Amino acid sequence: MLDHFVIENPKRRPDIAAGRDEWYPYYAGFSGAFARRLIQSAGLRQGSTFLDPWNGSGTSTAAAVASGHRAIGFDLNPVMAVVAKARLLPNIDAPSIAPFLSDIMKRSARQHITAEDDPLLTWFAPSAAAEIRSIERAIHGPLVCADRASKSIDAASGMSSIASFFYLALFLTVRSLIGRFKASNPTWVTRPATLQSRVRPGAAEIRSIFRQRVSAMSASIIAEPRESHLANVECRVAVNSSEKLPIDANSVDLVLSSPPYCTRIDYGVATSPELAVLGLKMDTQLRELRGRLIGTPTIQDSPRLPDPTWGPACNRFLKQVAQHPSKAAKSYYYKTYVQYFGAITRSVSEIARCIKPNGNCIIVIQDSYFKGIRADLATIFTEIASAKQLMLSRQVDFPMSRTFAYINTKSRSYRPSSTSVESVLCYTKR
Ligand SMILES: C[S@@+](CC[C@H](N)C(=O)[O-])C[C@H]1O[C@@H](n2cnc3c(N)ncnc32)[C@H](O)[C@@H]1O
Structure with missing residues (x-):
């Protein structure tokens, strides 16, 4: 199923990327060529509705607009909304x-x-x-x-x-x-x-x-x-949380997205100079934004409890983290993971609500490690998605030599191997 979708390696290739794809080389972004080929191959009718709930630098919304689809992109970080909108400037302008x-x-x-x-x-x-x-x-x-x-x-x-x-x-x-x-x-x-x-x-x-x-x-x-940039295609890019999408139920034909990483990357601090340009106060507004971004290393005031409906793979991983002998495993890391999977589940529920019956959702996700314990994000995501009627139709795995788990140098010594996997997961709404 979904065999007609052309799925290339999503990894960004700064050596061959050019033009708008490289205006703001976002470390968390996927490749423009990957998004364009995938959306072109999806066989959607012109004017179909496309959504990216974690839009980042707008790679997917730009690709959807270039294919003539009505595109909607949300990101909670205003910097990313600005970057994604800039990328959509029609070339006739x-x-x-x-x-x-x-x-x-x-x-x-x-x-x-x-x-x-x-x-x-x-x-x-x-x-x-x-x-x-x-x-x-x-x-x-x-x-x-x-x-x-x-x-x-x-x-x-x-x-x-x-x-x-x-x-x-x-x-x-x-x-x-x-x-x-x-x-x-x-x-x-x-x-x-x-x-x-x-x-x-x-x-x-x-x-x-x-x-x-x-x-x-x-x-x-x-x-x-x-003719490469269509000026008359509707596109809406805004600051919004994936946990509550301002979109009608059953209105989206295709989602292509990549959720925030599960490696405690601080997307707020990473873009703090750009947030300063936008006028965000560093001690109050930046702190608030950091707390709301999924994957944040900060702990919310009222951490939630894990939920059995997150599926066996997620609950097994959380149990292993909680039982790890290191001092901070239970007191800090466990809480960040519970926060992460809670927010991902609420987001998946929203994404599933917005997709039309038989519509598709393509997710690009990397596995990650906690001190040698593998978080099999592809399986975890698939179990969470299936509870929301998004059924896995196809999975393509790409081995990666360098991952965001590696950004945290302290975690290197615990990693069992230097490779990791990036998966492209294709779901259909039942
Ligand atoms: C992996 S990146 C997406 C990158 C994108 N595919 C690209 O090519 O640029 C995940 C994005 O999710 C955003 N994000 C984090 N928490 C969010 C939330 N609650 N709602 C919406 N976006 C969020 C981050 O700001 C980040 O830009």
Whole structure:
């Protein structure tokens, strides 16, 4: 069943990827070529409805739009909503980029916005933070229709693709300026130890990098074949939790998604410089977001209990973690896993509700390890899905040599082998 779906290795290939696929190389993303071939091969009628409830950098929604399908993508992290929207900028809009850029540069030069609590001050000296904020406000002013007061998290949902395009260029500018705070762990960003060690680029340098990023992104749009980006296809990308989807029951034809990893990757901290550009307060709003993201290493105030309906594989894994002799196994790690599987189950229930009968759901998932104990995520996910009427029709496994389990260097010594498996799981709703 579902043999006609073309399933290639989902692993990103930065060596061959180009254009929009590489604007924001998201460590958690799958490959654009994989998503495009899979969606094209699904045999959906034009105008079918596609959903990605963990949309990340928007690889799948961009592929669905390119195939002429109505696409819906949600991510709880506003940074990812902005990145995904930027990727959807129709290529017929390319001629408007230069006039918008010139307007943004003019208006930002006329203002100098300083605020003592600007989250950019985490990495930047005050004059540099003020310059970046002036550019950000110049993008926000005319291009974002959301209420100015409700900036940061909600504003990302109301942003147009053209506004998101410039925000993405500003994210990349900030990243290049704070390169020295990149940690060896690619999902972590460090902070300056003292106020004096914050970066202090001049206004001319900031403005020049921003211009360069805009022109590089713009050049990759101009290089695309004219018909490759359909301007009249409906696409909705917004900030929303997969645990409660604002979509009608039985309305989605196809889901292609990859859930947050089960390796305590902190997606909030990983994108904290971009969240600072969006204006999120680092001590309050970032903390709140981190607590809500699935897979967070932080423990919620009221941790839930495991549920027998999560299936035998999940409950067996949780029992093994709880019984592990290490000190933190029961007091910390066990709680993060219970949180994770609870949130995944609530999300799968929502996904299943939205899919039409006989509609399909394709999930890309990696196994992971806790101190040598394997979390067989493919089996666990399949057991959770089958309890929600999503029945496994096909599974394709790809061995991987390097996984996110490896990002946590402390866990290496416990790993039984250096390989792991990434599975593409195809479900049909009964
Ligand atoms: C593995 S990534 C998806 C990557 C995506 N396939 C791509 O190609 O870019 C999982 C995403 O889930 C998001 N996420 C975490 N918790 C979420 C939640 N409760 N609701 C929606 N998205 C969430 C994370 O921010 C992350 O971007």
